[in-house]
Amino acid sequence: MPELPEVESARRVIESYALGRRIVDVDDSDTYECRPHSPGQIRDALVGRKLTEACRRGKSMWCLTGGVGRSRTPGPELGIHLGMSGKIVVADPNGAETDGGDYWARGRAAGDHRFTRFALRFDDGGYLLLVDPRRLGRVRLDPPHEDLGPDAQGIGAAEFRAMLGRSAAPVKARLLDQHAIAGIGNLLADQALWLARVSPRHPAKELSRAEADRLHKGVRKAITDAIAGGGVHTLSVIPYRKAGAECPRDGAPMTRGTVGGRTTWWCAEEQKL
């Protein structure tokens, strides 16, 4: 689920609804989601503070925190990664919930907290939840962010070409490498490659200048479209990632394969090596 567009939606939910509310309790008892912290460690670090800012780079989020009481000394950062199935839910004092969009809403009734793995409770009675069925998400204090590449949403053409660099890996694998460029996931990569008419298996370092620039534009457009549409599942080629589907541009059969360790669909007619 969450790729850059979904994480950005979640960040905006936190920014709009969770900042400035005093934290009075924290449920950090899920030792898998909160590792390497021990239960109570995150609670002890956050109780009495407020979230003051919601930040994002690629698929990683973190919140800045203020001092306890009137103290000017800021608290630790609260890092949140949504993993494969995570979603942020914020509730107002009346318990009315807001989340980052409809990407996980299907089949999951609001108010079902079976999969809540982490929770902040505010002094007004509202709360912030991380709901994550697969438990591949992460919550941690003071997460490192310097190991991420430039954010895919704002990257420039020259920086994008430099990122492709001399990598011999298939270009899709390079797009998925968060150290090289942060925020692109499996579906965003397939959409961007399809928009640019570039084969996912094309070695990154062998792309022509024109191909690299088309791909850069494809990445930017895919992200913009996904944020506007409500998630990566709304991107135009995604419905054609299935057996028997035909490319919506030229009608050629869609090809399935594994690239960069992930299931990949592309139009072999338009996206040639």
Place this chain on the structure above:
DNA sequence: TATAGTGTTATCGG
């Protein structure tokens, strides 16, 4: 019942 999956990372071989 078996398999795939919108992510990350430890591990292994080159």
Place this chain on the structure above:
DNA sequence: ACCGATAACACTAT
């Protein structure tokens, strides 16, 4: 040490 490929992680949906 770097690079790339693969398995593993936890759990649901098909």
